[in-house]
Amino acid sequence: MSAHDAPAGEATNPSAQDIPAVPSAPAVPSAPVTPSAPFAPSAFLFGGDWSPEQWDRDTWREDVELMRRAKVNTVSLGIFSWASLEPAEGVYDTGWLDDVIELITAAGIGFFLATPTASPPPWFTLAHPDAMPVREDGVRLTHGSRDTYAVSAPAYRDASRRVARMLAERYGSHPGLRGWHLHNEYGTLDHGPHAARSFRTWLQRRYGTLETLNQEWSTAFWSQRYGDWQEITPPRTTQYLHNPAQLIDFRRYSSDEMRSAMVEQREEIRAAGSSAPMTTNFMLPTWNHLEQWSWADELDVVSLDHYLDTTGPDAEAHVAYGSDLSRSWSGGPWVLMEQNAAGISLGDRTIPKSPQRMIRHSLGYIARGSQSSLFFQWRASLGGSEQWHSGLVPHAGASTRRFEAVCELGSILERIAPAVRLPADGPLVEAEVGILWHADGWWALETPHLPSDTIRYSDEVRATHRSFWRAGIPVDFVRPGADASRYRLLVVPCLYPLSDEQVTWLEQYVEAGGELIVTYLSGISDASLRIQPGGYPGRLRELLGVRVQEMLPLEAGVQVALDDGGVVEEWTELLDTTDAEVLAVYAQGELRGLPAITSSARGSGHAVYLSARLRQDSRDAFFAAAAERLGIAPTLAGAAEQGLEVVRRRGDGADHVFLLHHGSEPVTVRGDGRELISGQDGASGVRIEPGDVGVLALAPGAPLDLLPHTPS
Ligand code: GAL
Secondary structure: OOHHHOOOOOEOOOOHHHOOOOOOOOOOOOOOOOOOOOOOOOOOEEEEEOOHHHOOHHHHHHHHHHHHHHOOOEEEEOOOOHHHHOOEOOEOOOHHHHHHHHHHHHOOOEEEEEOOOOOOOHHHHHHOHHHOOEOOOOEEOOOOOOOOOOOOOHHHHHHHHHHHHHHHHHHOOOOOEEEEEOOOOOOOOOOOHHHHHHHHHHHHHHHOOHHHHHHHOOOOHHHOOOOOHHHOOOOOOOOOOOOHHHHHHHHHHHHHHHHHHHHHHHHHHHHOOOOOOEEOEEEEOOOOOOOHHHHHOOOOOOEEEEOOOOOOOHHHHHHHHHHHHHHHHHOOOEEEEEEEOOOEEOOOOEEOOOHHHHHHHHHHHHHOOEOEEEEEOOEOOOOOOOOOOOOOEOOOOOOOHHHHHHHHHHHHHHHHOOOOOOOOOOOOOOOOEEEEOOHHHHHHHOOOOOOOOOOOHHHHHHHHHHHHHHHOOOEEEEOOOOOOOOOOEEEEOOOOEOOHHHHHHHHHHHHOOOEEEEEOOOOOEOOOOOEOOOOEOOOOHHHHOEEEEEEEEOOOOOEEEEOOOOEEEOEEEEEEEOOOEEEEEEOOHHHOOOEEEEEEEEOOEEEEEEOOOEOHHHHHHHHHHHHHHHOOOOOOOOOHHHOEEEEEEEOOOOEEEEEEEOOOOOEEEEEOOEEOOOOOEHHHOEEEOOOOEEEEEEOOOOOEEEEOOOOO
């Protein structure tokens, strides 16, 4: 029996010989989409995922009534509706969706329409067992949950295109359609025979010849040399360590393969004549299966699902982090497609969110460029796998503080929407600091057996962003190779592989006068994760004027002081300077007196190397000092210290200063304009209570100041 025929759920370990000859999916035109206009709905989109198929019609009517009461203007439909829309292969039942759309349209509510392809129905599994994903260990998954699809399986791709086409033909020109929500959180990795086939095709395109692949993958080690393309498989469970180059290429391939599936859907929908904007929802922060920049090229607008992973004050920094990433990926406005209304259940615990925090976070996303405040989900489910995820209408019903807060948010959004428009040109949030982001860094640091398995890309990038957030300094994320000339400071946290082009790009940035800060575990390898010899970080040694002889990770809990007052944990290095000035040395331990932080002058700029992992408070102080040295000021001096987050969102002939108060004492901000929520006159000072929000409309660039605190 071939792996292709394996019954669902049975373990398989397909060998190269088993792989059936499957015709490859038709080529899809993949010219990057350049949105003709930024995503600019006439109001902030407010609402969320609604699954009316879970409820009876009386509940639909009640829901729409409640939506009107809360001023909801948008719902996302159809995300997991495949089984209801196509109850048997090729048999469509759209009557219920017609009724739903009619009902909401009559109430003035628009909709995102999803292609339901994240959750193929049971009939699909039975008909096409080969289109179920195979795990790394060879187990083929079956339906019963969601996200069970082998993205490169022709049957899955055909069925996806068909259902997308059907929806587009039926609803693609509906006036209430706000946009297409393609799939949901692409991210199922497949290691089965279809993936093996398409992975090989991807590798052939990337490397051309097996000789090149063998060299790039360092297959001379451990007798891994490939003599035939058919010998190459996805990185399935093996005896010991995988080849890291194979691992990272598989992640790149998987992202590209899912992207081409998404593009196929987009093309089907366009071919059916729908011109509504296209998006797919990205997911942060726990996993990352997409290379977001190249995905963003294919979308009209980026959207994000953002769930908190902490109950503590870091949740606020996390909102800013997800928002800054999304705005940067999108290159402007973006859509918050989901956040949790209240608690999010992680299985072993629930992360709560108070009603006030829900409102504050919603405004936090908008401050940083979101055009929406959308949630998962409208009404909390009574049954099914996510019955303990919160909804805008909780299990307890509409007579609750939760639903009151939802109504309050609806009124706030209605009050600010007419004023907070997009700028005619230029960025939505002006940032002088850029942080380099690339999924390669994430995937490289997920390969096993590195000098430290505790240093994670997402933690490092987030810790860096957190430092600037704590200082009240706006940040963008930057795509490698993009025009970075507007950033006075560019930070490269832990981008382990760098290509020749990326190295040259960084060199040019510094030569032209930029200030570059590079941390440990950046520029260690080429794109195939091959280490550059001669001392780390080989790819950037010349630019940084340093040579690392040894990486010296620290035991858990060990901390080492630097002579500038900084404290280091987890990571140190034995560093020589070749052409750099020493900014800080170790004050204790075996590296005492040796350099930890250096700076090299190149052209009209500088390249700083941070070879040690600073504890968060030291990292904060280090980046705040770097910003100060460069004259990069916080949006409002002194605000962050009082727990007040201040974001200046540029608009059409006006700036909107979002005041998000996470602190514990009232604050007063003065600026010559009007606060849009309370109507307070900014010239005499806008008072914001702890936990509250304000949006102060000012003339572009108008000054702001923080008034001394006067106890009431
Ligand atoms: C999201 C997902 C939703 C729902 C939600 C639960 O990631 O898109 O469908 O599962 O999580 O909080």
